[in-house]
Amino acid sequence: HVDAARTNATLQAACVWGSTPDGGMNRLTCNDDDKSVRDWFISETKKYGCHHKVDEMGNIFAIRPGQNNSLPPIGLGSHLDTQPTGGKYDGILGVVCGIEVLQVLHANNVTTFAPVAVVNWTNEEGARFPPAMLCSGVWGGEFTVAYAQGRQDLEGNTLGEELKRIGYMGTTPASYDANPLLAHFEVHIEQGPILDVARKPVGIVRGVQSIRWYNVEIQGREAHTGTTPMDRRSDALLGAAKMILETNRIVTETEVAPRGGRATIAVINSSPQSINTIAGKVSLGLDIRAPADSDVELIEQQCREAFEIISYKHGLTMTFDNFWNSPALAFDPTMVSCVRQAAAEVGCSIEITSGAGHDSVYTSRKVPTAMVFVRCRDGVSHHPAEFSREEDCAAGAEALLGAYLRYDDY
Amino acid sequence: HVDAARTNATLQAACVWGSTPDGGMNRLTCNDDDKSVRDWFISETKKYGCHHKVDEMGNIFAIRPGQNNSLPPIGLGSHLDTQPTGGKYDGILGVVCGIEVLQVLHANNVTTFAPVAVVNWTNEEGARFPPAMLCSGVWGGEFTVAYAQGRQDLEGNTLGEELKRIGYMGTTPASYDANPLLAHFEVHIEQGPILDVARKPVGIVRGVQSIRWYNVEIQGREAHTGTTPMDRRSDALLGAAKMILETNRIVTETEVAPRGGRATIAVINSSPQSINTIAGKVSLGLDIRAPADSDVELIEQQCREAFEIISYKHGLTMTFDNFWNSPALAFDPTMVSCVRQAAAEVGCSIEITSGAGHDSVYTSRKVPTAMVFVRCRDGVSHHPAEFSREEDCAAGAEALLGAYLRYDDY
Ligand SMILES: NC(=O)NCCC(=O)O
Ligand SMILES: NC(=O)NCCC(=O)O
Numbered sequence: 001h002v003d004a005a006r007t008n009a010t011l012q013a014a015c016v017w018g019s020t021p022d023g024g025m026n027r028l029t030c031n032d033d034d035k036s037v038r039d040w041f042i043s044e045t046k047k048y049g050c051h052h053k054v055d056e057m058g059n060i061f062a063i064r065p066g067q068n069n070s071l072p073p074i075g076l077g078s079h080l081d082t083q084p085t086g087g088k089y090d091g092i093l094g095v096v097c098g099i100e101v102l103q104v105l106h107a108n109n110v111t112t113f114a115p116v117a118v119v120n121w122t123n124e125e126g127a128r129f130p131p132a133m134l135c136s137g138v139w140g141g142e143f144t145v146a147y148a149q150g151r152q153d154l155e156g157n158t159l160g161e162e163l164k165r166i167g168y169m170g171t172t173p174a175s176y177d178a179n180p181l182l183a184h185f186e187v188h189i190e191q192g193p194i195l196d197v198a199r200k201p202v203g204i205v206r207g208v209q210s211i212r213w214y215n216v217e218i219q220g221r222e223a224h225t226g227t228t229p230m231d232r233r234s235d236a237l238l239g240a241a242k243m244i245l246e247t248n249r250i251v252t253e254t255e256v257a258p259r260g261g262r263a264t265i266a267v268i269n270s271s272p273q274s275i276n277t278i279a280g281k282v283s284l285g286l287d288i289r290a291p292a293d294s295d296v297e298l299i300e301q302q303c304r305e306a307f308e309i310i311s312y313k314h315g316l317t318m319t320f321d322n323f324w325n326s327p328a329l330a331f332d333p334t335m336v337s338c339v340r341q342a343a344a345e346v347g348c349s350i351e352i353t354s355g356a357g358h359d360s361v362y363t364s365r366k367v368p369t370a371m372v373f374v375r376c377r378d379g380v381s382h383h384p385a386e387f388s389r390e391e392d393c394a395a396g397a398e399a400l401l402g403a404y405l406r407y408d409d410y
Numbered sequence: 411h412v413d414a415a416r417t418n419a420t421l422q423a424a425c426v427w428g429s430t431p432d433g434g435m436n437r438l439t440c441n442d443d444d445k446s447v448r449d450w451f452i453s454e455t456k457k458y459g460c461h462h463k464v465d466e467m468g469n470i471f472a473i474r475p476g477q478n479n480s481l482p483p484i485g486l487g488s489h490l491d492t493q494p495t496g497g498k499y500d501g502i503l504g505v506v507c508g509i510e511v512l513q514v515l516h517a518n519n520v521t522t523f524a525p526v527a528v529v530n531w532t533n534e535e536g537a538r539f540p541p542a543m544l545c546s547g548v549w550g551g552e553f554t555v556a557y558a559q560g561r562q563d564l565e566g567n568t569l570g571e572e573l574k575r576i577g578y579m580g581t582t583p584a585s586y587d588a589n590p591l592l593a594h595f596e597v598h599i600e601q602g603p604i605l606d607v608a609r610k611p612v613g614i615v616r617g618v619q620s621i622r623w624y625n626v627e628i629q630g631r632e633a634h635t636g637t638t639p640m641d642r643r644s645d646a647l648l649g650a651a652k653m654i655l656e657t658n659r660i661v662t663e664t665e666v667a668p669r670g671g672r673a674t675i676a677v678i679n680s681s682p683q684s685i686n687t688i689a690g691k692v693s694l695g696l697d698i699r700a701p702a703d704s705d706v707e708l709i710e711q712q713c714r715e716a717f718e719i720i721s722y723k724h725g726l727t728m729t730f731d732n733f734w735n736s737p738a739l740a741f742d743p744t745m746v747s748c749v750r751q752a753a754a755e756v757g758c759s760i761e762i763t764s765g766a767g768h769d770s771v772y773t774s775r776k777v778p779t780a781m782v783f784v785r786c787r788d789g790v791s792h793h794p795a796e797f798s799r800e801e802d803c804a805a806g807a808e809a810l811l812g813a814y815l816r817y818d819d820y
Pocket of ligand 1: 090124125126132133191355356357358634636686
């Protein structure tokens with residue numbers, strides 16, 4: 001069995017770097033705090049008999065040998081990067097539960113059938129280098145190394161440069177073919193309210209909903225705010241504001257609303273940032289989701305049409321670039337059944353489709369994959385108030401241990 | 411008489427630093443280009459017999475002695491800073507016309523009754539350090555030196571630090587009392603369409619409309635875009651978008667519209683700038699104008715109420731800070747009459763109320779002030795396409811010369 005206090009102590013240790021005064025975390029991919037927690041991850045997992053591989057995308061595989069070391073390891077992975085206004089659980093808990101499994105094996109002198117690898121996937125959040133799940137995506141064949149290393153933050157730094165800067169651009173090729181796993185389990189906080197409402201510590205993840213991300217660039221015409229008549233303007237920010245409202249209207253007032261469609265514009269940048277010059281350029285980041293791919297498609301179409309009409313009316317030009325697609329998916333039935341049996345042992349049977357993307361989305365392209373969800377307070381995530389109780393975190397680790405050992409036996 | 415080609419050559423020289431490939435200018439207050447053009451301004455005006463005073467706000471007074479040097483000089487002022495997407499005429503033309511007057515006096519060996527000072531006022535645009543007309547405002551008693559030196563750009567640099575950095579924090583006190591002028595004339599491009607429509611090169615400025623600037627800070631709650639139901643959000647950016655639309659509606663669809671009310675939100679900043687975290691904080695810059703103070707007041711009230719309702723509906727908190735007020739004003743009748751007579755000599759009689767603020771707004775608090783407007787193509791300003799013909803610029807300089815000599819006689 002896992003040890004709740006020990007799991008919590010490991011979690012606190014993993015949150016030393018990048019913690020914020022409000023109790024949250026701000027550990028963007030490849031910043032100095034991310035380097036520090038990676039160093040910690042390697043030295044911590046070494047204690048439980050692991051050797052390490054770091055691939056070209058900075059994904060770290062902490063491998064504990066088994067009886068059959070010609071087999072690829074079974075992966076227990078998640079991520080140590082966070083949102084700029086993140087909490088201590090999103091991603092971090094998954095890596096910590098993997099470390100707890102290592103500690104249980106180590107303390108009990110267990111040599112498993114296959115090797116096991118606790119994996120820290122790089123840039124899962126996509127907050128600094130969009131899109132999300134970028135480096136598990138390279139491993140799973142969705143993105144090329146060149147594409148992923150070239151992704152830029154808002155200041156124009158590339159992920160490749162930043163990986164080199166912190167010393168985590170490894171030499172292992174970032175791919176399933178060159179560096180395979182046998183399977184992938186992931187513990188993650190639910191980030192939604194279902195378990196909290198049902199008063200259950202743990203849930204079984206059936207699959208993940210459909211997600212698409214877009215960059216929208218709007219070009220108007222700069223002009224003097226004091227001398228330019230209201231009817232002679234091409235105001236890019238007024239156009240952008242209408243697009244934000246239309247996006248919200250489409251997912252709250254049309255047929256997709258009861259089917260769980262969601263769309264959000266959370267990133268906006270305008271230029272020239274002068275209070276007396278009408279905005280000439282605005283860029284928006286758009287996030288569309290729904291359980292069904294067809295609904296994401298429908299929301300996209302409706303947004304695109306609405307944005308085109310707004311642009312036309314205001315004399316704006318617009319580009320609408322869908323730079324990331326993550327279709328809906330169902331996890332591997334054998335793996336889900338291992339999770340189901342392990343969850344039953346801690347008294348849980350609720351099955352959930354994830355609203356958030358996870359590294360498991362991309363591992364599932366190559367290997368049998370499943371996930372365990374842990375209850376989090378009020379379903380709050382991507383906020384410093386994100387919180388899961390010590391006993392719930394331990395229940396997640398216990399379910400992971402049970403599911404993993406079942407698969408190792410299998 | 412002024413020399414059109416010479417005036418144009420001076421204008422081109424004044425646009426060497428900070429010119430952009432699209433034919434415009436980007437010379438924000440106290441950047442390195444602003445330092446270079448200040449150095450040029452001093453060496454250029456030295457050629458025509460000027461000595462110089464630089465005050466604590468970096469305002470530069472290039473003084474050519476007259477017959478009665480115990481009198482304060484008559485000021486011919488404007489500004490050499492520009493918008494980030496500015497043109498070659500806004501402000502620059504006014505300083506250049508002042509230099510042209512110096513050249514005419516110099517070439518003709520004229521010793522005027524009073525001394526004359528060509529003035530470069532610091533940070534007229536307010537683009538980098540809001541509000542606008544900041545340093546003529548200090549001279550005119552509207553702002554304290556401490557307030558103005560402490561104004562910050564978006565990166566948090568203060569104007570005081572930046573003045574020191576470029577070597578233009580002078581020792582002359584920045585005030586009318588310590589460093590008076592006798593009167594102030596200013597040439598400026600109209601930045602509106604009236605002269606262009608009337609096909610007249612020059613106009614007489616009666617006064618300036620009412621202007622107020624605001625910072626609006628909106629606080630919502632960060633949350634996951636993928637897992638947070640649409641009806642459980644406090645989305646600061648959705649609220650901000652509604653405020654932008656309401657602002658536009660108020661000045662286009664209510665009683666203030668036919669009375670020339672204008673309101674614009676051109677600056678927006680949101681955080682945490684992550685595509686999958688709902689914006690928790692948004693700040694807006696709001697600019698309200700109208701010919702009548704009472705209409706600016708009315709627009710302000712309507713915006714404030716609308717913003718409060720939006721905030722309430724979305725669970726947001728908001729602060730609405732009016733940090734700058736520039737009431738409507740009429741220029742000095744004697745000075746305007748000097749401009750009227752000089753304009754008549756170049757065949758012009760159109761009288762205009764300025765939609766933009768100018769340094770003359772603040773000099774008029776202390777000394778008789780008037781302005782000459784120069785036609786600009788399509789009324790376009792704060793855009794690289796801003797353009798005034800060489801002969802129109804010369805007509806502006808000629809009207810300045812005529813008006814100034816009349817006042818010197820008077
Ligand atoms: N788990 C999580 O928040 N991942 C980020 C990817 C997403 O936006 O769903
Ligand atoms: N002339 C000019 O554009 N000045 C800036 C002040 C304003 O916003 O009106």
